[in-house]
Amino acid sequence: MQQKDFAFFPGCVLSQAAKESKMSLEAIAPILGITLHEIKGWSCCGASQAQDVDPIAALVANARNIALAENMNMPMLTTCSTCMLTLTRAKAALDKGAKDRINEYLAKGNMKYQGNNEITSLLWILYENLDTLKSKVVKPLSNLKVALFYGCHSIRPEKSYNAKESSTNPKSFEAVVSALGATIVPFEKRLDCCGFHASYPAVKSVQKMSSQIVGNADKNGADCVVTPCPLCQMQLDIYQERYQDAMGSEIRKPIIHLSQLVGLALGLSNEQLGLDLNIIDATKLA
């Protein structure tokens, strides 16, 4: 990969409950030739929740976020799948007719959405640069058995991502993790939902959904679950003990971020990757 500059949109979760996701991303980026320029003044995307109260406010906020990245003349990069989906859908709404109307509101802050910028995710960047990724691997993860959990908003709705990848038979995550040398175990729950977005109103359903994912990974012999979505990681890691207890399961499984797995293959330490910050002990994976 050529040295590539990105307007980095961390999303709220990376500054707090999934701070190890940001740490590990910032640790692997320079090795992979990626330079991250965090967007100054980025706001919450609404996380598909604020949209249910005030869709126009959420659209304005995301038009502003994209416009901030446009002003940096760099593609916009996020590691959060929900941010990715929300921003992508906002861009589609703007490009399909809302642009002029929304720009009237952005003008209140002397901003303008142009519509000339790409929005992408860490998973996509790695997938598009597999040769670079392979060339940087110093510690192939052949002894690590991993279950790959996509997370809904990494792949669905397919049409929102312009059918960039099949949502019934996606391949990007497998290709990226194969490049790291890890052993991918069969995992029937790999395309399922962890339930994160309904963890407050539908807690019983959500604990079942999350617990089944952990249980299925264990049944297939995985040492850990890996996900490109920090919200899925948070859901499956932070609440794991509680949910497993509630479901009468004693299984405990490390849940790690894609950026952490990449970092392991690049030879980075637990501390550099924030593996010591995961709630379910992930330090033994190194």
Add this chain to the structure above:
Amino acid sequence: MKILIDRFNGVDKFVQAYDLSIDEVKGKTLLALLQHIKRTQDISLNFTSACRMAICGACGVRVNGHSYLACDTKMDDLLKEYDNPESLKISPLANFKVLSDLVVDWEPSIENLRKIKPTITPKEAFSDKKGCVQTQAEVDAIKKQWDCILCGCCASECNKLEADSSDYMEPFVFTHAFRAAYDSRSKDALKHLKPSIANGLWMCVHCQECADRCPKGISAADDIAMLRVMAMKKGLKDGTGPAHAEAFLKDLEDTGRLNEIYLALRSEGVLANTTKIDIAYNLMKAGKMNPLHIFGDEEIEGHEDLVKMIEAARAANKE
């Protein structure tokens, strides 16, 4: 290649394999393939179908765990989708009771459809003489949802329904509630909205499976979101779902970013959060939750302008 079909004879469930040459598979629709198997190999195989032109919705089934409308799905596309496999697995729709082989019981779903009263009562302004005239924009607002053919593909893949259907309805039911509630001719949107709320409107997990699997391109997830917007506008805000959604908007307006402590407190209240002290403790111990955030966060750069933009949008879009 092998076509594996989940069978059910009323007593036993089993998988039956049918060997077909690739020429027997290619060039057919999924429905034509099922008919071919029934005609040439196994007359006992049961499935439902009628129109063969994606109008009646009778032939929804799953292939490799994903739902498809059989008459509207080309086998060539499926072979491509699944990388020319040696076998494909055909199953009945999930989240329905199986009656026989690929035939499922629709009666509970129709009962749910009845709950949201999918027909409209016209406003007083309309009469036999005046009719129920709508503008093009008013028709456009709901016309996509009229395309729903009740095939059940969305319900089959719904992750919430799979976890627990006792407090949640099929996604297409919410689509029909949306269509009725947002119909400009309707006298009373609440008649459709209230039963939607009572039957899980705020429990959608946002998995987006319904949006992906609908053969008509309808997003029940979006329809659920729009019903939520209507609920909030009409002041129907009881429960953790509305409180959780509002918490995000409040943080956006207050500082521009999410405050995780406020999010928890605003979503569930102080009392309920005392049961999550262990989670909060673990997060604080790992340095992933800052207790000082209870005093609030700094505003993002340009927050004042963001608020101005949002206020301008609201003023312009005020009903």
